[in-house]
Amino acid sequence: MGVHEEAEKWKEKAIKRSPFVKFMMEHMAKRGCPVDESFFVVRHCDEKVGGGFDESASRQGGVVLCENHLRNYAHTEMTMTHELIHAYDHCRAFVDWTNCVHHACSEIRAANLSGDCKWWQEILRGNTAFLGQGRACIKRRAALSVSMNPACSAPGVAQEAVEKAFERCYADTSPFDRVP
Structure with missing residues (x-):
C-alpha cells in the first residue's frame, strides 16, 4: 500500500471511529458549518507539517492532510482534530x-x-x-x-x-x- 492510500485509510478510520474527530464534526454542524469526508483532502505537502487548515476552500475552509508527513493513525487523528479546531474557530468567530x-x-x-x-x-x-x-x-x-x-x-x-x-x-x- 502506498503512502497516499495509507493516509486515506487513516482519514476514513478517524472519520468513522475517532471520538475527537466525530465530536468536532458534530459541533461544526451545530455551529452551522457541517463537514463531511470531502472536507478532508489527502495530498503531498512541501511543508514539514502533518496537515493544515485552508480557510479559502469554502465558507468554513477545508483540511489538508499531508500524506508524506503523517506517521501513523494516531498522528492522523491528532492532526485532524487540530485542524478541525481551526475550522471550528473559523466558523464560530470568523477568524x-x-x-x-x-x-x-x-x-x-x-x-x-x-x-x-x-x-x-x-x-x-x-x-x-x-x-x-x-x-x-x-x-x-x-x-x-x-x-x-x-x-x-x-x-x-x-x-x-x-x-x-x-x-x-x-x-x-x-x-x-x-x-x-
Missing part, C-alpha cells in the same frame, strides 16, 4: 487569518485541545522537562505555526501575538467542557 493575534488564538486552542502537547508527544520530540511543559509546548508550537503565516513572519511578531492571546485563548476550551 481573520492575517491578524496574527487571531491566528495565535486558534493555534493556542488547537495545540491545547488536540493532544499536540500531551506529555507523551513531548517525550517523542525529546522534551523531557515535565514542570510547565504543557504551557511551554503550547506557546512554542503556536508561535511556530503563526510564524509560517506570511502576515506574521517578521521576527518576533508570532511570539508577541502568542503572548498577547495566550491566557484568554488557553482558557477557551469550546466546544469541549474542559481540555480532553
Whole structure:
C-alpha cells in the first residue's frame, strides 16, 4: 500500500471511529458549518507539517492532510482534530487569518485541545522537562505555526501575538467542557 492510500485509510478510520474527530464534526454542524469526508483532502505537502487548515476552500475552509508527513493513525487523528479546531474557530468567530493575534488564538486552542502537547508527544520530540511543559509546548508550537503565516513572519511578531492571546485563548476550551 502506498503512502497516499495509507493516509486515506487513516482519514476514513478517524472519520468513522475517532471520538475527537466525530465530536468536532458534530459541533461544526451545530455551529452551522457541517463537514463531511470531502472536507478532508489527502495530498503531498512541501511543508514539514502533518496537515493544515485552508480557510479559502469554502465558507468554513477545508483540511489538508499531508500524506508524506503523517506517521501513523494516531498522528492522523491528532492532526485532524487540530485542524478541525481551526475550522471550528473559523466558523464560530470568523477568524481573520492575517491578524496574527487571531491566528495565535486558534493555534493556542488547537495545540491545547488536540493532544499536540500531551506529555507523551513531548517525550517523542525529546522534551523531557515535565514542570510547565504543557504551557511551554503550547506557546512554542503556536508561535511556530503563526510564524509560517506570511502576515506574521517578521521576527518576533508570532511570539508577541502568542503572548498577547495566550491566557484568554488557553482558557477557551469550546466546544469541549474542559481540555480532553
